[in-house]
Amino acid sequence: MKNMLKGLGAALCVALPFLAQAPADAATPAVAGAADQALVQRGAYLAQLGDCAACHTAPKGKPFAGGLPMNTPMGRIYVTNITPDAQTGIGGYTEADFARALREGVAKDGHNLYPAMPYPSYAKVNDDDVKALYAFFMHGVAPVQQANRESDIKWPLNMRWPLMFWNMAFLQKGAYRDKPGKDVAWNRGAYLVQGLGHCGSCHTPRGVAFQESALDESGSAFLSGALLDGWFASNLTGEHNAGLGRWSDEDLRTFLKTGTNRHASAFGAMTSVINNSTQALSDQDIAAMSAYLKSLPPVGGNGAAAYAYDPxxxxxxxxxxxxxxxxxxxxxxxxxxxxxxxxxxxxxxxxxxxxxxxxxxxxxxxxxxxxxxxxxxxxxxxxxxxxxxxxxxxxxxxxxxxxxxxxxxxxxxxxxxxxxxxxxxxxxxxxxxx
CATH class of the missing domain: 1.10.760.10 (Cytochrome c-like domain)
Known part of the structure; x- marks a missing residue:
């Protein structure tokens, strides 16, 4: 696994401008008041699973206050403030506003988010997990007053309205539904990898409109590796040389927990994934992700025989x-x-x-x-x-x-x-x- 890399620009593991600036006179969110601490804690775990900090916390910056520059094919964008500050963050977002931004890429004021934000993956997040994430960002994150920075994308490429048509063409709405014939672990792993984990945002090739070529295992290009912002996010299919075909289930679980195993070590953008996300996941969720990834058939090889060491x-x-x-x-x-x-x-x-x-x-x-x-x-x-x-x-x-x-x-x-x-x-x- 990327060295299984993440980011955007090459986009991208994979990275990701998120929610837009809330207007100063935004209404008080519906959940204002004492939040269920168990729900907040669950949301904190889910935010780690989604690696939100990697993109929304700039180096030496305050948690989730944004400001991180990210390269895209159109120009540089700056990740936004998603703390509960009412003027510069998302403090004015209701749960419905939050869910729409997360899963549909539409901000509270109605403007479309760039698909650098992995909302095509987050569209699969279920209602219970959205509720927990909302509770965490409203009650588990300190508000930071830090204005969002405009992108460096020049007119007319900075216009947002064409993204409505992009969503019509490429956004598949609806939370993940368990696949019949698959066990609990496989379905949990599929939900995590395709949804909050948004592995495809970095590890799946992009089309001419910057859309992921596949959003799940039904597409042959899914997780077959992609070039992103100077890094090649690795092939996560069962391909036996450049992919995970020679990795055991234990190899993959060890990599997700520690960033290293007998085959490879994480580097580049994947370092932040290990540091901020996967090492904190439960053993059960790590096992589920491994079970799903190890089930993917080989894609993207060059036809060579399986690697055999010869010094x-x-x-x-x-x-x-x-x-x-x-x-x-x-x-x-x-x-x-x-x-x-x-x-x-x-x-x-x-x-x-x-x-x-x-x-x-x-x-x-x-x-x-x-x-x-x-x-x-x-x-x-x-x-x-x-x-x-x-x-x-x-x-x-x-x-x-x-x-x-x-x-x-x-x-x-x-x-x-x-x-x-x-x-x-x-x-x-x-x-x-x-």
Missing amino acids: QATKVSLDRPANDAGARVYTAYCMHCHGVDGRGFAPMLAPLAGNPNVLAKDASSLINVTLNGTGDLVINGVPSPFPMPGFAAVLDDKQIADVLSFVRAGWNNGAPAVGAAEVAKWRQSTQAGR
Whole structure:
């Protein structure tokens, strides 16, 4: 799982402007007063499941006060304040207003939200969970007076009314309904993955109108991997190389809880998913999500046979690095963490041999993480001791292309080479503004 990545812009795991600014004279919400604390606590859990903090809390900002910039194909947008402040947040929203924004992408004042907000997924959230979320945001979140920032999208692309037609074409209304013939765990997992978890927002390819190509397992593209804002959100189907086909149920549950397992470690946008969301979920919900994901048939492979580890040819190159530009870079900068054998030191240091992110056809994530590193995984309050550093200031485009080509060919990985021009493109786009 993405390294199962999340975000938007490439949108997107996946990210997500949410509810609009409430007018200063908004009516007092219907639930104003003492809230049922059990309901508030349940809403807090559901907000973690939906990873609301990852998008609505800016770095060093106050919880849920918005301000986080997010890139979309049309321009930059800024995530909104969803604290219960009446002037700048959602303090004037009734439960019906909240439900409409969450599930239909329409703000209290009637304007349409950009589909960067994953309301096509949240449309599947049931009424009881909407009620609990509303109770949490109204009574479990401190109000913050922080005005929302206008997007950088230029006219006429910033007009909202065409989104009504987008919703007519692509929004499927109605809460998730259990599938007959499936057990309780599978249906619970499907509800979480398709709904509040909104995994498809990052891991499902987008169409020409920025719509998800599929919203559930009935569509062949569902969770087959997608490029998002400089990261490739991984294939979550049963595909045996770039997907989850070689992962056991225990592997997947461990990854969701800790961000690492014997196959891969989370990086990029998936780091925030682990930190803010999945590690806090109950074992029962983690097991349900794993059961559902492990049921998905393989999609998106390149037809290659299932990966089988073979260190011999790579060992020869590493024994004589002067003859291989990629091996020289790997020996100098990578080998001490990822090993001569490419197997790393899981769970502390990720393996490269057979890693789904290494085997993926799209190398964007590998280029991005090599250039820019990744944030700390923080599990139970303890940061990972060995986060991936960035090498943008140390290695030039050709060196990064050489070492990634070496890694993608090494240990029988058999993935395509990386070109220096591709590295240059991502260096320019990901380093802008740093």
